[in-house]
Amino acid sequence: MxxxxxxxxxxxxxxxxxxxxxxxxxxxxxxxxxxDGDAFQTIxxxxxxxxxxxxxxxxxxxxxxxxxxxxxxxxxxxxxxxxxxxxxxxxxxxxxxxxxxxxxxxxxxxxxxxxxxxxxxxxxxxxxxxxxxxxxxxxxxxxxxxxxxxxxxxxxxxxxxxxxxxxxxYAAAESVPDLGATPRGRTTVFKLWAPTAQAVAVCTYDKGNGPLRAAVPMRFDAATGIWSTTVSANLDGKYYRYAVDVLAPSVGVVRNLVTDPYAVSLTTDSRRAYIADLASPRLKPAGWDRDAAPAKVKAQPDMSIYELHVRDFSIGDATVSAANRGKYLAFTEAGSNGMKHLRALAGAGLTDLHLLPVYDFGSVPEQGCVTQRPAGAPDSDEQQRMVGHSKATDCYNWGYDPYHYNAPEGSYSTDPADGAKRVLEFRKMVMALHRAGLRVGMDVVYNHTYRAGQDEKSVLDRVVPGYYHRLDAKGAIESSTCGECGNTATEHRMMGKLMIDSAALWARQYHIDSFRFDLMGHQPRATMEALQRRVDRDTGRHVNLIGEGWNFGEVADGKRFVQASQLSLNGSGIGTFSDRGRDAVRGGGAGDAGRDMVTRQGYVNGLVYDPNGSAEHTADEILKAADMVRVGLAGTLRGYAFETRTGDVRALRDVDYAGQPAGYASAPGEVVNYVENHDNQTLYDLNVLRLPATTSTADRARVQMLAAAINAFSQGVAYFHAGFDILRSKSLDRNSFDSGDWFNRLDWTYQDNYFGTGLPPAADNGKDYEMLKPLLANPALKPAPADIAFARDAFRDLLKIRASSTLFRLRTADDVKQRLRFYNTSPAQVPTLLAGRLDGNGYAGANFKTVLYLINVDNADRTIVIPEEQNKRLRLHPVHTSPTAADRRVREAHYDASTGRFTVPARTAVVFVE
CATH class of the missing domain: 2.60.40.1130 (Rab geranylgeranyltransferase alpha-subunit, insert domain)
Incomplete structure (x- = not known):
């Protein structure tokens, strides 16, 4: 019944x-x-x-x-x-x-x-x-x-x-290759995956802000869940949206006027999607089909990366034409100070420029945004107040708030109203960087969207409500990756497909050479591996993948799938950022706040050997930090073994790091070494907090370069934040994602690092103002141009040393096991002196029989005897002895062949070669 x-x-x-x-x-x-109408939703x-x-x-x-x-x-x-x-x-x-x-x-x-x-x-x-x-x-x-x-x-x-x-x-939809708008010959095909929709129509427009051209009903395919229609006109260069009638559980049945998840370009503020044949000559700069990246990376450990925000790069550069400042086209002005800086880095051995998000993001008005130029005392709160007043309307955000994954961001275009401009200008930027000797990487954020649900700036959830985002046990959207954002569910077929299709589009259509995945641990390993296969297949070349493999949130510890996280990716060839060496080098952790920012000194900024008076530290702490730095120097490899501070020989998988194995990678290319990136304070600012206040600015520059040396000599990928090499400061800001141009500036004239330009924004820093104010007001903490110039040139020398030999870029775990040996590791070690020997016998590209690096982080000269290095024909690396070498102190380093005694000056990294 x-x-x-x-x-x-x-x-x-x-x-x-x-x-x-x-x-x-x-x-x-x-x-x-x-x-009809322009309302984003009708109930x-x-x-x-x-x-x-x-x-x-x-x-x-x-x-x-x-x-x-x-x-x-x-x-x-x-x-x-x-x-x-x-x-x-x-x-x-x-x-x-x-x-x-x-x-x-x-x-x-x-x-x-x-x-x-x-x-x-x-x-x-x-x-x-x-x-x-x-x-x-x-x-x-x-x-x-x-x-x-x-x-x-x-x-x-x-x-x-x-x-x-x-x-x-609707599993069959996963293999459909042409979702979105596809102009072909005399027709245009529209396809939208919307299996729960009750009706769909495509709305086309001749202009980005003009009247409706036509409304065409679409047909539903029950096998794939795709709605499609073919229009008898080639609409290349026109605009469109979809009218989707769908049940949104929290609202009812609605008609959503929504853009396309597969839109390849847009008009101002993403109101309408742009129809484009990306293979059309009208969207290709002259020479685009011949564009190719410099052949600098034969294996992933060859990568040395400079992480840069498009707007930061040029907004303050007076040598860039006013119309192009803060835009893609700034990179095409070869004579600008910024491009001279990038070419110099490329000439020194830098391989990749990684751009912070350049897909369409939702937080910046694409036209009519404002730029604040505040003034005030070094410790004033007026600057941050002015920046805060215009946060919703200013031109600045890092861009970790994806709106449309497949379209270039419009605020970086000279005309965001024209859907063609951002495509052309993005491609011109890539060509200019390739010609400057740099491969181009892209920071992608497939782990969340800017908005979800029925918000006007939500796309995915207004097409298929409840599908594209990860839900909790009550059906609410998870938001662990970003407080106001909705976590995406790339474990679902069509969200995984969107991520893979999107990365393939950027690699193929924009010649992107490498990707950095934000919070990659929220993606399934299997989906990331499928993405790797796809981008390599589509481009006919290997596209390098790295990402943040942090393990947290609703997916932590494999709760929903095998994650693309540090401990789960070994053997995949995909690189993850390592916090092991990072935290040991600079001290503390990413979440330090309050007094912890001062008390938690690290290996390069005074732990035990140069106390700042804020806390008592034990002798074992510096020994432990030295061991963890060696973990990073050895590529964080699971199977690599060395003598630890206790005198025991342990594989890195058996060395403890906060309850986890310190070594987790199966190959050097699976680890990304860094000490600073866009997140948290810059290293210069952390060192303001952690070094003794009496430390000279010249020594502060040397400390910064000690960290750079550790990074440059570590096996794996070397990753640096733009401005690291010129002592970049954000005036102690711990989270500058929305702090405007003022707190994110770069000075390519090398006169200022912008320390002491006001108290940083109160939202993330206000609770620490009483501690920060006297530091910002202290002129002795602000570097002179000579300090900045030293760091700039010393950094380039380190890049040259890394580039001079594949021994700093060993290919396999076996190579590292066989060729890297640490000295000065016993319980009786000199804990502030690191010594690593690399054996070059028979190794392709080694260029030296032996490379021996020594890094003395102490504020005094240090000496060790290495009997194994007696009677060797060791000499300073040619970069050190070059007339243009930045660090003259390194020439005071001494090697006594008769005894194997090495003396290294204070706060100096030196490389001997045979």
Missing amino acids: DHHIGSRALRTSIAAAAAIALSGAAHAGQTAAPC LSPAAATFDARAAWLDRRTLLWPGTRTGARIRLYHAAQATLTAPRGGKVAGADGFLPLDTVTAPVPVQLAEPWRYLGDGMQLAVRDADAAAIGALHRGQLLLVNEAEDGTVLDATRIQAAGALDDL
């Missing part, structure tokens, strides 16, 4: 849904054309009630409902509109019908259940064979799982997280 009633109502519902889909007609009695049928989503579809027929009682009557109610109500203790109302469900007693296959185990244990239910064919259509309306008493009284009710069913029902 139950099944008969449910099926009869179901047939009516399917017929109605099919009619809506095929006709593309206005929904629920609406008479307006689907593209067609308000939700009669809202529900949590505490159950999940495991596949198209199997459901999991955690916490339910057995023995009650469970039904799947459905309604084409958002009319369902199910008050606890009352009766279900507003249903078109229901499906009875069977209890699953046999174990569900592990691969089916594993992605949903975070929900907890519960009843597993199944749709009956007779109803299986109807499920796809029912997902286009409202579905509610209800636990009832025999008399129909509602005991519990929940929505159902639909991703498992949609991934199963």
Whole structure:
């Protein structure tokens, strides 16, 4: 009886849904054309009630409902509109019908259940064979799982997280190659994956801000969930949006006027998507088809990277034309101070320039933004107050707030209203950097979107509500990666496809050479490996992948899948940033605040040997830090072994790092070594906090270069933040993502590092103002131009040394095991002196029989005897003895061949070669 009633109502519902889909007609009695007006959303049928989503579809027929009682009557109610109500203790109302469900007693296959185990244990239910064919259509309306008493009284009710069913029902969509708008010959094809939509139309426009050209209904393909239409005109250079009628659970059935998740360009502020054939000559700068990256990277450890923000690069550079400052085209002005700086770095051996986000992001007005130029005392709060007043309208943000993944950001274009300009200008930037001798990397943020739900600046969730984002056990969107952002679910087929398709597009169409993945640990390892295969296949070259492999949030410790995280990626060839060497070198950790910023001195800034008087440290702390620095120098390799401070020989996997193995990589290319990037304070600012206040600015510059030397000599990828080499300061700002140009400036004239330009923004720094004010007011802490020039030139010398020999860039773990040896490691070591020997015998590109580096971080000369190095023909590296060598102190380093005695001057890194 139950099944008969449910099926009869179901047939009516399917017929109605099919009619809506095929006709593309206005929904629920609406008479307006689907593209009329400019409202981002029209509510067609308000939700009669809202529900949590505490159950999940495991596949198209199997459901999991955690916490339910057995023995009650469970039904799947459905309604084409958002009319369902199910008050606890009352009766279900507003249903078109229901499906009875069977209890699953046999174990569900592990691969089916594993992605949903975070929900907890519960009843597993199944749709009956007779109803299986109807499920796809029912997902286009409202579905509610209800636990009832025999008399129909509602005991519990929940929505159902639909991703498992949609991934199963529409798996064929994963192989569709041309989602988005594709102009071909005399036609334009539009394809949008929207399997839960009730109707879709494409709205086309001749201009980015002009009237509607046409509204064309689209047809639904039940095999893929894709809506498509072919327009009998080549619309290359026109604009479009979609009108999507879809059930948004929190609102009801809505008509969303929304851009395309696959848009390749946009008009101002991303209001309309741009139709473009990216292979068209009109979108190619002269010589684009011949553009190629310099052949500097034969293996991933060859990479040395400079991380740079597009706007930071040129906004303060008076040698760039005013129209191009802060824009892509600034990189095309070869005679500017900034480009001279980049060419000098490339000439010294830098291989890659990594750009902070350059996809379309949502936080900056693309036209009419303001730029603050405040003034005030070094310790004044007036500067940050002025910056704060215009945060919502200023021109600055790092850009970790993705809006459209496949389109260049418009605020960096000279004309964001023209969808072609940003494509052309981005390509011109890439060509200019390639010609300057640098490969181009891109920082990508596929782990979250700027907005989710039914917000006007949400795209994915307004096309397929509840699918593209990762949900918690109640169906709310997770936000662990960014407080106001929605975490994406790249474990779902079509979100994973979007990420892979997007990276392939950038690599193929924009000649991107490498990618840095923000919070990559929130992606599945399998998806990252699939992405690697795809970008390599599409480009016919190896595209280098690195990312943040931090393990946290709702996916931590493999709760939902095997992550692309530090401990889970070994053997993949994908590199992750290492916090091991970073924290040992600079002290403390990324989250330090308050007095910890002062007390937690590190290996280069005085731990034990040069105390700042803020805390007591034990002798073992400097020994432990030295061991952790050696972990980084050895590439953080799991199997590499050395004598630790205790006298024991241990593999790095057995050296403790905050409860984790210090060594986690299987190959040198799987680790990225760094001491500073865009996040947190710059190293110069941290050293203001951690070095004794009496430390001279000349010594502060030397300390910065000690950190650079450790990074340059470490096996793996070397990563540096732009301005690191010129003592960049952000006036002690710990989080400058939205601090405006004022706190993010770079000076390519090398006269100022911008320390002491006001108290940093109060939101992230205000609680520490009393500690920061006297530091900012102290002129003795601000470097002179001579200090900046020393750091600039010493940094380039270190790049030259790294580039001079593959011994600093060993290819395999076995190479490191066989060729790297540390001296001065016993319990009786000189703890402030690191000594590493690299054996070059028979190694391609070694250029030396032996390389021996010594790094003395102490503020006094230090001497060690290495008997194994007696009677060798060691001499200073040619870079050290060059007439242009920046660090003259290094020439005071002494090697006594008769005894194997080495003396290294204070705060000096020196390389001997044989």
